[in-house]
Structures are given as structure tokens and as C-alpha cells.
Amino acid sequence: MRNHWRHYVRLLVYSLLGCIIVGLIIGSVAWALVFGLTAYLGWTLTQAFRMHRWLYQAKMEDPPESRGLWGDLFDGIHRLQVQHYRSRDRLQAMIDRIQESTNALKDAVVMTNSEGAMDWWNQSAEKLLGFKYPTDRGQLIYNLIRTPIFKRYFASKKYQEPLILNAPNNPNLKLQFHITLFGEDDRLLLVQDVTRLYRLEEMRRDFVSNVSHELRTPLTVISGYLETLIDNADELPPRWNRAMNQMQQQAQRMEALVNDLLLLSRIENDGSNFKATLVDVDSMLRAICDDARALSQEKGHRIELSLESAAGLTGNETQLHSAFSNIVMNAVKYTPPNGEIRVRWFEDKKGVHFAVRDSGIGIDPLHIPRLTERFYRADPSRAADTGGTGLGLAIVKHVLINHDGELEITSHIGAGSTFTCHFPRTRMASAEALAEAEDVRD
Template sequence: MQHSWSRYLRLIIALLLGFFLVGLWFGYPLVGLTLGLSVYLVWTLVQARRLHHWLQHPDDDDDAPGSIGLWGEIFDGLHRMHQAHQHSRDLLQTRINRVQESTNAMRDGVIMTDAEGNMEWWNWSAEYLLGFRRDTDRGQPIHNLIRSPAFKAYFDARDYRDPMDLKSPAKPHIHLQIQISLFGDDDRLIVAKDVTRLFQLEQMRRDFVSNVSHEMRTPLTVISGYLETLSDNMDDAPPRWRRAIGTMSQQAERMEALITDLILLAKLETGEQHIDDRVTDVGALIRQICSDARAVSGENQHVIETDIGERHHLFGDENQLRSAFSNIIFNAVKYTPAGGNIRVRWYTDREGAHMSVKDSGIGIDPIHIPRLTERFYRADPSRHQQTGGTGLGLAIVKHVLLNHDGTLEINSHPGDGSEFICHFPRSRITEAPIETA
């Protein structure tokens, strides 16, 4: 490049010197020099105009304008850059087209928006599942097309660890699972999956469990009534009859507890049970449950301690909270060896309110903890056979906490006991109601 520039500079000097000598021959050296500079300036402007026209309309002629000297090398360099740019653009466009074609082949809806939620691109499945229109919806805020407060809250929360369920705004019979991911400059990639079949299967399961539970309650009530009558008149019966009827009575009670839990869980899952939010004295509730737990402990003589903080009023459904807390506390009694310690604590902090139940039992292997709230999941089936557990208690706890915007934390290791903590948000903490005269 340095050699080309030197040669080009020598040509310019030779051109000007030639015009100068011609002018000197005619007796006007300055006029000759000025004329040479003018010719060079006009030639330079012509080359600049050709460059500008080519840059403004590169598709009119793929080849750069031809020239000599420095301008020729500039045109050649720009032409090579233009060719490389076109090659990269074509390669990138090919990849984009392939990604779009493969995305359009997906059954899941895929939508890309900017940080504000303005629609940038979506595939064909998104048009079918969500009713988008390619000719009018591009650039529209997605909140104008999916008019759901829950979706807007999920979109703005930026906490996308868990998906959300949503009915299709265009086809209400379609149930969707929405998952959002962040990419680029806070842009969003939204995936909408059709889970209608799973929703229907889950609904069928719930209806089946609910219906069967209700149908079983009537014959079981009759059986329990006759067993109770037989138990009251067994003074003269043979011992083996008394043992048989006693065993049947125990199993009938266990079946009744199972059916009661199934019906309660079905109501919690389907939302049939109305949430009666009111100010609840959690301190008094925990003390009452602990008193019942001491009675259940009986000869096992568990040491049950309570530690209730000053702010012990919660806005929630007292019956549901009673069910959740009693399940956790009674489980601690059932699975803690005789003479063990159980500490029930209620406290508040900057994060919210918390109810902790810590026991000195044999503990649970951490591998089982993620599944403990599943229906009928048993970390140790033999323990449930001995204690008569239904396997539904922690599932009920999970749904009660969901109804109260809370979460369940489980900490346990074999040999170190277990701790179950119910977390409630600060918005649920309240003051005692003012008594009116």
C-alpha cells in the first residue's frame, strides 16, 4: 500500500509539473498549474461521485467502478469487502431461514419479543395456538394480544424458573403451558406448549378420585357403624372374634382417614373449597394443635416445646392452616421415637412469617425430599404401615401453602432429625383485630 501511494503521488506531481511546463512554454506558468489542479480536482470529484453512486446502489452493478491509481485500489478493496459482506449476509440469511423453517415445523408456539414485550417474530404454531395474525400483529405489545393479568405479572416478574398455565385467548378449550427465557438485551423468548391432553387426563384423575372417595364414604360409614355395634357387644364373644373385629375397626378408621384426606385434597386442587381469608391467631392455633399432639403422643412421652413470636396473627383461612400445621406436627409425633424432642416455632423476619417444626427423629434421606409432597409417595413404606399414614398429609400441606402464597422447606439428614418450615410472605402478616364493644 505504501508503494502504491508513493507511485500515485509521483503521478500527481508529474501531471502538475507537465501542466506547469506547458504554461511556462506559453508564458503563463501559474495558469498552467491552476489548470492542472483543476483537472485533477474534476477527475477526483468524478471518481468520488462514481463511488457514492455505487455505495448508494450496490445492487445495480455488483462490480465496483473501474479506475486507475489510488482510486482503482480503493474501488478494488471496497469491491472485495462488498463481496465478503454479501457472502456473510447470504450465509447468515440461509441459517436464519433454516432456523425459522425448523421453528415453524415445531408444534410448540415460539414467540420473540423485545424487553418491552413488543412482538418481533413468531412461528406458525403460535398463530394457531394464540391467534396471532402475521400481517397486523408485528410490533404490537404481546399484552394487547394475551389479555391475562396473570400472564402480564409473570412476564414482568422476570422469575421464569417455573412455567405458568394459561388458556388460549383464541381457543379457550386449549390449555397452554408458557415458559419464558431471557436473551440478548433483555429480550424474551416465549414458548407456548399445548398441554390440553395432560390437563384433561389430570382433570379425569381428580374427578375419579373425588367421585370414588364420595362413593366409598357411604358403605364405609355403614361398615364402621356395624363394627362399632359389634364392638359394644363383644363381652361374651370368643377372643379371636374380638381380635378380628378390633383389627377391622382399626382398618376402617384408617380408610376413613384416607377418604377424608382424599376429599380434602381434591377440593384444594380443584378450588372447590372456598378460602375464607380472615385474621387468624396462629399462636393460639399452634398451642391447641400441640396440646392435641401431646395427647396423641400418650405413653411415648414426647417433649413438645413451643416458641411463639410476638407477631402471631396471619391473614388466611384458619381451617386450612389448621389442617396444614396439624399434619406437620402430628407427623413429627408419629415419626419421632418415644421420648424424643419436638420444637414448634413461629417467628417473623424481613422475609415474612415462618412456622418451623423440628424433631429428633431418624431423619430422611435427602434423595426423597423433592418428592415428599407427592400424593402417596413414601420414603419408607414400612414406617407408614406402622403409623397408619395415608401418604397425603404433605400433599395437603403443599396445596394449603399455595393457597396462602407460601412455600414448604424441608431439611433433613438420616440420624439428625427433620425440620419442616412453612414460609409465608410479609403481605400475610397482620395485626390482631380490634375488638368492638
């Protein structure tokens, strides 16, 4: 580049010297310089017009022929144009390939900007969501999916869990929405048809509910006859006593399992479609802790209740009692004799929280993600001793889902466990509201 500039400077100097020599010959150096500069300016303007016509009128034509500085400019710009068109063609081919591959997906894919305006979607989105191209391009997605739940989910930026909704153009379809943030808060939506899975889940729930109902009657009959036989054990051969006691224990265990299955089925079917009431958590926890102390008398547990907030909850009292009672009773069952159990009810800027900490043997962190699954046991050998059904934490999980809550489990081997239920401030009921509700009931 430096050599090119030296060449151009040298050429300009030689031109000026030539004009001066010609001016000396004709006797007018000034006119010679004016004529030379005018000729150079005219030539420069001619090249500039040729460049303008080539850039704005020609379509990928070869650059104009020229020499010197302008020739290098034409050639350089032409090379940049060729590189640009090649890069553009490669990018367009890549975009076309990505669009073809996403159009081949059975799942809907939608791209929106940070405000929710739709930039692009595949063909499956038109089938599942009813979008129409190009009329819906640029429309806000939550104006087309008119569900307040979806709008809140879209704006929350909390996409750890997917959202399941009915299809906007077909209420018989169940769709699962996954949203991923990219770029400057742009969104990529992946929408899957989960109707088949949803129906299978409904069939499973109905089957469990129906079987549980059918088992309750024969179990009641069996338990009744067993109680009668045990009450009249003196009239039976002594060798039957042990068998009768074991049958009664197993019948009671089956009844507990059926009751838990029915409770879980009822909570799942009701969902959050219950009539919300103001729940006095303080009184509820006092009663639960009294029951826990009565249950753990033989083990000598120290059960402490710390009520650090007077706030209550808005929700279903039966469901909340079941969830809190399950956590406290689990702590009683799995804490060794003379252990300590601390129950807390407190609040902070995020909401209100219910926590139970025990001094038990702890849980391996490997098992914690699966503790809320039905019938999952971290240590199956302990189940026979405690008589648990394996459904307690599954009930807790669904109760919290119905009340917009979350369950947090922390535990270390040999250092005990802590189960914490977090409720948002939207679920809080002030002490004043609880007092007013109590006055109305009185």
C-alpha cells in the first residue's frame, strides 16, 4: 500500500512538473497549471460518475476499466462485492436449510423479539397454534394465544418448568410450551402436542382412583372381621393370635395406602379449582405439633415450634393440613430416639415459609430429586419399620403446586434434613384479615 501511494505522489509531482515546463515554453505557467488541474479534475469526475453508475445501476457487472488509483478502487470494490455476495449466498443457504429442517419438525417453533412480536414460525405452528403467514407476522404472540396464564408465563422469564395449555384453535389438544431466551431477551418457543400423554395420565389417575374406591369396601369388611376375631381371641386357638395380629397390621397398612391414594387422586383432580379460604396457619401448626408429640412419646423427641409470623395463607385448609402434617410426621418417623425436630413458620420479602428440620440420619443427595415421586423410597429397608405408604411427599408436591408453592429439600448424611415449603406473597393472608374472618365465623 505504501508503494502505491508513493507511485501516485510521484505521478502527481511529474504531472505538475510537466505543466510547469509547458507553461515555461508557452510563457504562462499559471494557465498551464490551470489547464492541467482542470483536465485532472475532469478525468476524476468522469471516473466518479462511472463508479456511481456501476454501483447503483449495474447488477454484478465487471468493474469499469481504468488505470492508477481509480483502477485499484474499482478492482478492490469489485472483490469486496464478490466476497459479500458469496457470504450472503452461504448465509441464505444456511437459513433456508434451517427453515426446511424446522418445517419438517412435528413440534411448533416460533421466534419472537423481546416484546413478543412474532418474527418467524414453522409450518407446525400454523397447524397447532393457528398462525397465518404473513398476516400474523409482527403480531404479539399473547394476542393470538389469548390466555392470561400464558401472558404471565411469557413475561416472567422463569422458564425452568414448561407450561401446558389447550391449543388456541382446538380445545381438544393439549400443548406444552418450552421457552428459551436468546439474544437481547428474544424468545424461542418450542410447542409440543402432549395430548396423548395427557390422556394417558388422566387414564392412570382414573384407574388409581377407581381401584382405590373398589378396594376400600373389601378392606373395611376384612378389617371389621379381624377386629371381631381379635376381640374374641380367648375363644380361638392360641396359635392363631400371631396370624391375626399380622393380618390386622397389614390390613391397616393397606387402608392407609388406599386413603393416601384417594387423597392424592382428589388433590390432582381438584387442582387449584377450589374455593380459597383464609387459613390460620398458626393454629394449624400448633395442632399438628401436638399430634406429633403424642406420636413420638416413646421416642422422646424434642419438638419445637417457632411461629415467627402471624400471617396465614389463602387456599384449601384440608390440602394444606395434609401437606404440613405429612412433613412433620415424616420427621417423627425418620428421626432416631431423643432426636430434635424444629418446626418454623416465618416470612421475608419473598413470601411466607414453612420449614421442618430434624436431626435424623440424613438423605443421600442422589435421592433428593426423586423424593416427591409416588412410592419412591430413599431407603426401602426403612419403609417396613415406619409403615409409610411412599405417597406423603407426592401429596405435598401436588398441594404446593395447587397453592403456587415450591418444595426445597436440603440434607446431609449424618446431619439431618430440612424440608421447606415456600409460598409467594400473593398467597399470604394478613393477621388482620384472619381476625376479621374469625369474627365473621363467630
